Amino acid sequence: MPYDPSAFPPFAVTVDLVVLTVRRHALCALVVRRGEPPYQGRWALPGGFVRIDEDLGAAAARELTEETGLHVQGPDDRHTGAHLEQLATYGDPGRDPRMRVVSVAHLVLAPDLPTPTAGGDADSVRWAPVDTLLPSGQPSGGGPDRSGEQPALLAFDHSRILADGVERARSKIEYSSLATAFCPPEFTVGELRRVYEAVWGVALDPRNFHRKVTGTPGFLVPTGGTTTRQGGRPAQLFRAGGATVLNPPMLRPEV
Amino acid sequence: MPYDPSAFPPFAVTVDLVVLTVRRHALCALVVRRGEPPYQGRWALPGGFVRIDEDLGAAAARELTEETGLHVQGPDDRHTGAHLEQLATYGDPGRDPRMRVVSVAHLVLAPDLPTPTAGGDADSVRWAPVDTLLPSGQPSGGGPDRSGEQPALLAFDHSRILADGVERARSKIEYSSLATAFCPPEFTVGELRRVYEAVWGVALDPRNFHRKVTGTPGFLVPTGGTTTRQGGRPAQLFRAGGATVLNPPMLRPEV
DNA sequence: GGAATAGTGTCTTTCAGACAGTATCCA
DNA sequence: TGGATACTGTCTGAAAGACACTATTCC
Structure with a gap:
């Protein structure tokens, strides 16, 4: 009943x-x-x-x-x-x-x-x-x-x-763009990569990571600005794009 | 409090x-x-x-x-x-x-x-x-x-x-072997493919599907038996293997 | 033989991973 | 100048998707 x-x-x-x-x-x-x-x-x-x-x-x-x-x-x-x-x-x-x-x-x-x-x-x-x-x-x-x-x-x-x-x-x-929820409204590719590295506990190749995230449609939108950094080339600033599901996904490296 | x-x-x-x-x-x-x-x-x-x-x-x-x-x-x-x-x-x-x-x-x-x-x-x-x-x-x-x-x-x-x-x-x-939960203890590759087709509502290529599921380690274990079928070559029988996560995954076709 | 299903092989494209090399800042 | 970070390009291997082909059954 x-x-x-x-x-x-x-x-x-x-x-x-x-x-x-x-x-x-x-x-x-x-x-x-x-x-x-x-x-x-x-x-x-x-x-x-x-x-x-x-x-x-x-x-x-x-x-x-x-x-x-x-x-x-x-x-x-x-x-x-x-x-x-x-x-x-x-x-x-x-x-x-x-x-x-x-x-x-x-x-x-x-x-x-x-x-x-x-x-x-x-x-x-x-x-x-x-x-x-x-x-x-x-x-x-x-x-x-x-x-x-x-x-x-x-x-x-x-x-x-x-x-x-x-x-x-x-x-x-x-499989989603949720990693940007860990970032401030504007962020660099390097900051986003450090989020992935911290959450997964792994080290990621900066070159391949940059190519992936900038090539995934709707993930990142450049704001036009750049960052003044301590020792290093200034980085482009991005904000989160409209995409919620990532295609292709960011695959977590495994054993 | x-x-x-x-x-x-x-x-x-x-x-x-x-x-x-x-x-x-x-x-x-x-x-x-x-x-x-x-x-x-x-x-x-x-x-x-x-x-x-x-x-x-x-x-x-x-x-x-x-x-x-x-x-x-x-x-x-x-x-x-x-x-x-x-x-x-x-x-x-x-x-x-x-x-x-x-x-x-x-x-x-x-x-x-x-x-x-x-x-x-x-x-x-x-x-x-x-x-x-x-x-x-x-x-x-x-x-x-x-x-x-x-x-x-x-x-x-x-x-x-x-x-x-x-x-x-x-x-x-x-990403998991859960599709076998829809199948009886012993099943064929064709039956497993029809499960994926019914759940996803799509048509899958039988040749590629067969190559994928039999090539994914731990997904399927052959039992040795075959099925007598109505009009068609008899199919090998399988049972679910020990793997719970599939690598590589079975990707759902999209637009 | 024809239809139907099972299973293998082959080709192309896409993408992940490794890594060389260039660009631009600070000390 | 050297070090550090940003970014681009190139190569290789793995895998997905398309599809030709063979194998084995029932009618």
Whole structure:
């Protein structure tokens, strides 16, 4: 007997946010420190309850603004704000020790930002490189020793949510123009290449990369300006083109 | 103040199922006729409430078995049962006129089956070609006139859920071996090609298709047997190989 | 033999990857 | 001048798409 809401079991519904950006050549995620039990003092993904008359995506956008001051890119105002999409839903019984909580995780891709101050409390929110938050993946990625940074896993099942979000970002920038969501409104080919290198954790050939992205129709639009750089030929500035799916795609190098 | 479950808003959480199969060269979805208002008499996707101590995936598998008798493929028993994965979550306020219902949609890919009899009521469940359920997409796909088959849209927001599930299936068979989930345990290259043609709604070159799928490592494993066919050279029988991601992928032809 | 399906080979084009070489800045 | 980054061109191999051809069955 489907859909008999008169006798439904009581659930709490929340949104959790995987907010990713690229800072100093590293893929970073936004984490907040928990002030109350359970997992008091541990880092967790930002999130909160969905209000009773609020859409899921609206709840995610509201939590994002509350935690970071970031605004979500609407369908019209391209090249400003962040990209937001639904990621997956996590509802294992026991994922929250207090009660049954179903969390609809969302993925946010944002350009580099000043360190956020959530609710005025700067100590409780930070950007953390994802390879310090996720034990698996590439254990010795690119950087030197990172002892004492972030040994403890995230609270609840947030490590798995973060891993799913990172994998989603890694695969989506192959076939879509979403990598530009990590960039400011105007950017160079080199900056875009460093986004791909940080998200994938690989080194890409600058020559072939330049030829590919400028040859993919609708991906990049030159703005006419150039950048003054430190030591090197000035680079052309681009903004994101109208294309959302890339053809041919940017293929992630594999083993 | 995240995670204060003592004052959570009350939500109902359900699972809805997009069950797809290929019958008579057409991609079909499982739909059930609603017996009560709202949308009484209209077709809808199968689904139901998540129990209070039940995982989301387990709820989807249970509903699938209750509605179709189908069993879900476990991690070990390959080549038997259906493929199930989470699709997306739909929680718009007002999607159910009675109360706030958040539905975690799941996608099921199944081989061709006898027409199910849900709860003994054969009139209330059927396979319907997806192009008779979705007005958009390719309006004049391949078949002749289909007047009077399924003019009314699905109940609730199930048309959108179905469209999302179909698009997920169309893109996933490009990069994974999931097309074999539409096939019986042993199948021929021609049967697998007809699955791709039905899901994508295109015609594929039999020669190139054969060369591609047999050349992709881990996709197909010959069983040694052959099929007696009606008018034509007997075909080799294959079963699904261990590969889950296809390299190179099966690229969907575009404009 | 004719129709139908299965399977192989061959050619062309496109594209990824490697890499030589030129252009233009800063120190 | 040297170093660094931006950009162009060239070569090779892999693969997609088009299609000729052979193989094996049923009628």
